[in-house]
Amino acid sequence: MNVMLTPHELKGKTVAPSSKSYAHRYIIAACLSGKKTLIKNVGFSEDVLATIRCMKAMGADCELTSGCLKVKSFSPRKNAVLDCGESGSTLRFLLPIAAALGVNATFIGSEKLLSRPLSALKETLINHGITFDGFKISGRLSGDKFTVDGSVSSQYVTGLLFALAILERECELEIVGNKVSGGYVDITLDVLKNCGIKITETENGYKIFPSKFLPNNKITIEGDYSGAAFMLSAGAIKNKVCVKGLNACSKQGDRKIIDILSKFGASVKLGKSSISVRKNELNAITYDCEDVPDLVQIISVVAAFSKGESVLKNVGRLKYKESDRIKAITDMLGSAKIDCYLVENDLHIIGGKPFGGKFFSNNDHRTAMSSTILACYASGNSIIEDAGAVKKSYPDFYSDLKSLGGKFDVDI
Secondary structure: OEEEEEOOOOOEEEEOOEOHHHHHHHHHHHHHHOOOEEEEOOOOOHHHHHHHHHHHHOOEEEEEEOOEEEEEEEOOOOEEEEEOOOOHHHHHHHHHHHHHHOOEEEEEOOHHHHOOOOHHHHHHHHOOOOEEEOOEEEOOOOOOEEEEEOOOOHHHHHHHHHHHHHOOOOEEEEEEOOOOOHHHHHHHHHHHHHOOOOEEEOOOEEEEOOOOOOOOOEEEOOEOHHHHHHHHHHHHHOOEEEEEOOOOOOOOHHHHHHHHHHHHOOEEEEOOOEEEEEOOOOEOOEEEOOOOHHHHHHHHHHHHOOEOEEEEEOOHHHHHOOOOHHHHHHHHHHHOOOOEEEEOOEEEEEOOOOEOOEEEOOOOHHHHHHHHHHHHHOEOOEEEEOHHHHHHOOOOHHHHHHHOOOEEEEEO
């Protein structure tokens, strides 16, 4: 679908979408426990639906109704076809999990997903008894000392932590290379701890002790800071926006959006379960984005409306996301007549007065949402092509935008 948007200030209150990061992990943990569990506020993002679909294919008896997932039991199958859609989390988490369960699994998904980096994770699995034939695996994980390169994706670490917990024997995971997106590993450790898995941190990784998955009977997924960042950034650019349903003490790395918007100069007010952001004069910032890759696109939009030259450092990994997000940012800002350029792994953005135009999502949800927020405050009307990509993480994005005053027409 395409969205034709007329500039209009966003203001008011909305509710954050459910956290994809927590949902993926709690769904997997609940299914692996095999015990009756009710998970509330799962949401209907395509990525989370992919994880539910794959867990069912591996033997989970579960049902999604009214945004809640009811898990009844789990009996691993010998063979399974796992359709991951476009979800990198689903693929990278479930590869080692299927290997630990001894499931002969065939992984399928979009062409883009299957082309994303995976070699370091595959190497670890091959070194521990897993055979690969394309995206079909066979065998069962062996050994108790594992090593993985953590410089490409924290998802490798998460998948292996779940997998080693399944083995129910004392294991060690050593992480080599420059660890990235550590906030996502913190979420994994939080979920595993809450679900009965004993893990301690070592100098270079983690030690996993024999334990079983024992999630609570009822779990509620907290609000998503990655999704909330779009509406909060709108408040920073002009007027005031309040997003409810956010855990003030969350382990989510993208909670750093609070600090980032404050650095730009926005007025940020923290409530018990909400965040309000009001516009002040915005000035350029320099910020290391190594651990917040999912925020870079919306940060670039705020930078476009800020005075001076912002530098978003260490953004190189964005080339290997759902799309080449560095190109997506430079294309978006170029269409809006905002100067930006890349110096090695640092993105420089010279703030000014963005103009409306035609913006292409290239089927990337974060590109679609970032372009939309920019268009709300740009000079002139805009078109967001393939805006339906938002379903991947935030299916209610445009209805929430409308509730805040967004003016647009949808062309299906």
